[in-house]
Amino acid sequence: MKNNSRFFLHRLTLLAGLASWPLLAQDATPTPDSPPSIDELLPLPVEEPGEQPAAQAPLAPAAQPRVQLSESFAINLVNRLVERGVLTQADAQDMINLAKADAAAAAQEREALFTAAQTAAEAPPASDDEVRVTYIPEVVKDEMRSQIKTELLREAETKKWLTPQYELPHWVSTFHPHAEFRVRYESITFPGGNSNTGAFPNFNAINTGPAYDETGVLFAPQLNTDQDRQRARLLLRFGAELDLDDNFTLGIRLGTGDTNSPVSGNQSFGYANQTPGGAAQQQGGQFSKYAIWLDRAFLRWEPVESISISVGRFDNPFFSTTAIYSDDLGFDGLVLSAHHEVYEGIEPFLVIGTFPIFNSDLHVASNQPAKFESKDKWLNAAQIGVDWKISKDWNLKLATAYYDFRNVEGELSSPYIPRNIEDPGDTDHTRPTFAQKGNTYRRLRRIIADATNNNGTINQFQYYGLATPFRVHSITGRLDYNGYEPVQVSLLGEYLRNTAFDAAGLEEFAVNNRGGGGAFDGGDTAYYFNLRVGKPLMEKRGDWNAYIGYRHVESDAVIDGFNDQDFGGGGTNMKGYTLGAAIALSQRVQIGLRYFSASQIAGPQFKSDIIQLDLSAKF
Structure with missing residues (x-):
């Protein structure tokens, strides 16, 4: 004890x-x-x-x-x-x-x-490579902690230390959704002096409906030139990209739209499509549901970082402006894109593609025993350019392109006599299936005058096709100045010319774009300038930008069915100014205001002023 x-x-x-x-x-x-x-x-x-x-x-x-x-x-x-x-x-x-x-x-x-x-x-250091540290500043300690944390997290991810008991499928981490929502108020006004006497036929309505009888008592469908309008519009797009193995990516996007227009995803609230006769269709109106369209669907392969190949329906792959291609336009087909920095700050790029525009119906014409020859339409295009970082504050992007539109012009049919409004000509399918306004048109049917049509005074059922081929050359450039960061000053410009245009050859059969005395007055040139100041990307509340632009797009410089849908109501044969500004309400929500003032170049007077107020969100 x-x-x-x-x-x-x-x-x-x-x-x-x-x-x-x-x-x-x-x-x-x-x-x-x-x-x-x-x-x-x-x-x-x-x-x-x-x-x-x-x-x-x-x-x-x-x-x-x-x-x-x-x-x-x-x-x-x-x-x-x-x-x-x-x-x-x-x-x-x-x-x-x-x-x-x-x-x-x-x-x-x-x-x-x-x-x-x-x-x-x-004691002195044991060798030249040995360093003894008796004091470590706090900033160095913080950096060491950060590096150690990053390395531990990377190792944890590699070795799956943090993997939950019920692991999500692998494809979830490779799935990248995105969406865009916009509500727009739009006001369209027409200054006095516009012609309302039948000088502005709506060729798109004619070509997508029954043939028009030129000898009838009714006017052809006409564009609005004198009645002011206001409308509220909705745009919704949602889609995703899925990373596949071996550098493949699958993409898809769905979206709204009054119609399947290639240049707009806008759905007007309460809008009901109508036939030329005025009969309402099923799309919209009376709180009806709105249609959803397939807007993008593509497969992209990037074998190396500087090369990509896409097939399907994808965004515009070319460096261009809305003078030739709308921001909403999707391209169907196959495209190869490549870029490579050959010297510090100098990076050339190349884009080559082929795109089907229209493929004839397999059974054209469906109501004829003997079928018609196919007239498929294609766009073959190539662009080469350079992205040059001139200095710390200056950057220049410059490119030239050639757009070869194959078989887009209308062709005159074989001579025949239409027995009724549904009796086709063998070149009816060369007419465009979508158009806005501005291009020069010609008649497609060569109708024989005989006793059955009272020597050509009745039953002149007609469709219309583009009067000229289109082979468009372009020069596009953008100069950016970042000396006022975070504010950027950017000047964007483009020059376009349709080298296949022949004004003298169109004098004989052009049905529109005629000036005083009835002479053909169309043109083949377009140019566009836009000066923008502000944040190039809206990343936080208060970010802003403002811009002013001018464009001059003659009647047949580009195809009117593919360019900007807002300026002057869409299409070609218009010139004028654009003003706009936008401000971010949050990282992903912004409000913007735009004003378009446009007037027609060739033909009778047509002027319009359009104001758009947008509230948009995206992720």
């Missing part, structure tokens, strides 16, 4: 001694050069081991002498235990001897550690 109590008290004394160290340091802090001695820690007289303590008679509590005080917590504790009769004086002396030996060992160990640290600090 005595040995157990001595062992317990021995450990208790050691703990008490350790606890007393800070108290000693407050009174007389020892320095590494002169560590405290054991005698200073244990001030009471201590007998050497082996000596027998003198026998002492226990004192009555009332007769006990005052305990000898010490600055050591451990000594005082032992003395108080003797005073209380918990320990005998012999046990106490034994405990003090043990504490003395432990304290001496601790002091020697502390002195050895201090000596080693001092020697290491004074």
Whole structure:
């Protein structure tokens, strides 16, 4: 029992001694050069081991002498235990001897550690590659922590340390959804002086409906030139890209639209499509549901970072402006894109593609035993350019392109006599299936005059095709200045010319774009400029941009069915200004205002002013 109590008290004394160290340091802090001695820690007289303590008679509590005080917590504790009769004086002396030996060992160990640290600090580097650091700034510590964290997370992802018990399928991490939503208020006004006497036939309505009888008592479908309109419109697109193995990407997008127009995804609230006779169709109106169209569907392969091949229906792959291609236009076909930095800051690029525009019905004409020859339409195009970072603040992108539209012009049919409005000509399918306005048109049917049509005075059922071929050359450039970051100043310009246009050859059979005296007045040239100031990307609330632009697009410079749908109501044969500004309400929501002032170039007066207020969101 005595040995157990001595062992317990021995450990208790050691703990008490350790606890007393800070108290000693407050009174007389020892320095590494002169560590405290054991005698200073244990001030009471201590007998050497082996000596027998003198026998002492226990004192009555009332007769006990005052305990000898010490600055050591451990000594005082032992003395108080003797005073209380918990320990005998012999046990106490034994405990003090043990504490003395432990304290001496601790002091020697502390002195050895201090000596080693001092020697290491004074020693020179072992070699030129060895660096000793005695102080690390907080910024360096933060950077080290960040790097260690990044490396641990990368290793955790590689080794799947953080993989949950029920892991999601692999394709979920390769699925990248995106969406766009826009609500628009649009005001369309027509200044006084526009012609409303039948000078603006709607060739798209004619060519997509029953043939028009030129000798009839009814006007052909006409464009609105004099009645102001307001409308609210909706645009919604949603889609995704899915990363496949071996650098393949699958993309799809669905979207709204009044019709399947290639240049617009707008759906007018309450709008009901109508036939030329005015009969309502099923799309829209009276809170009816709206149609969703397949807007994009493609497969893209990128064998290396600088080359991509896409097939299907995808965004415009060319560097161009809305003077030739609408921002909403999708391209069907196959395209190869390549770019490579040949010198620091100089990166040439190349785009080559072939795109089917129209494929004749397999059974054309469906109501004839003998079928008609197919007249498929194609666009073959190539563009070469360079992206040049001139300096820190200046960047220039310049390109030239050649767009060869094959078989898009209308062809005159073989001579025949239409028996009724549904009796086709063998070139009816050369008419465009979609158009806006502005291109020059010609008649397609060569109708024989005989007794059945009263020598050509009745039953002249007619369709119309484009009067000229289109082989368009373009030069496109954009100059960016970033010296006012985060504000950018950007100038975009494009020059276009249809080299297949022959004004003299069109004089004979053009049915529109005629000026004073009835002479043909169309043209083959277009140019476009736009100056933009502000943030190129709307990334946070308060980001803004503003722009001003001018364009001059003659009647047959480009195909009117593919270019901007907003300026002047869409199409060609228009010139004028564009003003606009936008501001971000949040990272993904913005509000914008645009104003278009346009007037017709050739033919009777046609002017329009359009204001659009947009609230849009996307992710």
